Amino acid sequence: MNRKLSKISMIFAAGGMVAAGLASAATTASAATAPTWHTVLSVPNSAAGTQFDTVVATGRTSGWAFLSDGTAYERTGATTWKKAAFPGTGGAVHVAAASSPSDVWAAYETASGTQLYHWNGRTWALAKSFPDSVGPISALSPSDVWVSGGAASGAGVFHFNGRTWTEVSATLDGGSALSDSDVWAFNGTDVDHYNGRTWTATSVASLLPAQLAGHPASNVSAIIALAPNNVYATGEGDQTPHGGPGVVLHYNGRTWTLAESGGFVEGGALASDGAGGLWIDGRNFPTYLPELFHYSAGQVTAVVPGNGYFAQSVSASVSQIPGTSEALAAGYQTGTGDGNSVVLQYS
Numbered sequence: 001m002n003r004k005l006s007k008i009s010m011i012f013a014a015g016g017m018v019a020a021g022l023a024s025a026a027t028t029a030s031a032a033t034a035p036t037w038h039t040v041l042s043v044p045n046s047a048a049g050t051q052f053d054t055v056v057a058t059g060r061t062s063g064w065a066f067l068s069d070g071t072a073y074e075r076t077g078a079t080t081w082k083k084a085a086f087p088g089t090g091g092a093v094h095v096a097a098a099s100s101p102s103d104v105w106a107a108y109e110t111a112s113g114t115q116l117y118h119w120n121g122r123t124w125a126l127a128k129s130f131p132d133s134v135g136p137i138s139a140l141s142p143s144d145v146w147v148s149g150g151a152a153s154g155a156g157v158f159h160f161n162g163r164t165w166t167e168v169s170a171t172l173d174g175g176s177a178l179s180d181s182d183v184w185a186f187n188g189t190d191v192d193h194y195n196g197r198t199w200t201a202t203s204v205a206s207l208l209p210a211q212l213a214g215h216p217a218s219n220v221s222a223i224i225a226l227a228p229n230n231v232y233a234t235g236e237g238d239q240t241p242h243g244g245p246g247v248v249l250h251y252n253g254r255t256w257t258l259a260e261s262g263g264f265v266e267g268g269a270l271a272s273d274g275a276g277g278l279w280i281d282g283r284n285f286p287t288y289l290p291e292l293f294h295y296s297a298g299q300v301t302a303v304v305p306g307n308g309y310f311a312q313s314v315s316a317s318v319s320q321i322p323g324t325s326e327a328l329a330a331g332y333q334t335g336t337g338d339g340n341s342v343v344l345q346y347s
Contacts, residue, residue, distance in 0.1 A: 037303070037329070041065060041073060041081045041343035045332065051341045052330035056096040056104065057321040063328060064104060064119075065343045066093035072106075073343075081343075087124050088115060096317070097137035097145075105145060107134035116147065128158075128165055136222075138177035146183060148175030157185050157194075169199060176225040184231055186220040191233055191249075191256065207249055207258045209237035221246075224270040224278065229253030232278055232295075236265050245285045248278070248295050263300045264293050271318040274325030279318040281329075292318065292329060321347075 091110030102121030143162025
């Protein structure tokens with residue numbers, strides 16, 4: 001009996017060793033193929049401290065990146081980029097969006113306002129001028145574009161139907177559109193939804209950080225719609241010097257709830273991660289150092305790509321590569337001299 005049990009035990013042990021070996025191999029393979037942030041474009045910084053402010057992915061291996069001195073780079077392959085002519089002078093592109101490689105929108109901001117340029121696959125052309133800064137752009141097609149910002153105060157929501165521009169709101173900020181009848185924006189502690197005819201405001205004040213005595217009220221800072229029943233917003237209090245702590249709010253098609261609180265501030269640039277979560281460009285709280293954050297399943301995690309790379313805090317951007325769970329991020333690399341301006345890819 002003992003000998004039989006020993007044989008059986010040896011068989012199970014051997015099976016366990018095989019299973020463990022397979023598990024180990026699977027773990028190794030998984031680790032080897034796990035997505036990481038890595039450099040796909042690196043340009044030496046100038047003495048003036050240039051960096052990539054904005055990046056927009058238009059396809060798996062196509063897109064645009066814009067330096068803070070206004071220089072533009074077009075992606076021509078998985079690892080190739082070329083410096084490209086861009087009509088703006090005396091400013092920088094702080095916001096860009098695209099629906100395809102031949103439908104790209106870039107907001108070029110100068111001291112006198114913002115010029116919105118459109119790329120049709122061959123040339124850039126001026127599409128509209130705004131007297132102030134421009135916020136997020138939702139490019140649904142060449143004849144269906146939503147732009148936030150543009151009034152003297154920097155507020156407002158505008159729509160382009162391929163022929164004319166219409167101001168749909170003069171008071172709202174931010175903006176994220178899924179269709180002409182499903183548009184989101186915000187104002188202070190309200191999130192607002194446009195159904196194609198009217199705006200409906202919902203207060204999320206109770207979900208935001210409590211206001212501190214002597215400080216301005218808490219507010220919503222960004223919004224992004226991934227689906228009619230999957231909308232995210234970020235918000236924060238106003239604590240010296242940069243604000244905070246930040247919160248992630250979620251709309252499930254019926255109600256807004258608090259999804260996560262703390263860990264970041266200045267969550268003003270949001271992008272889908274292609275898997276139901278978010279990339280958040282902001283600053284660490286309470287150190288206020290610039291970092292890129294990832295939100296998934298109710299948790300915000302600080303993401304610091306290796307080798308000294310950081311996403312910028314205020315004017316940088318993250319862009320989902322269409323149809324994938326990969327992304328591009330504008331940033332910079334510290335190092336010898338003035339360092340490098342870089343575009344990073346998560347893949």
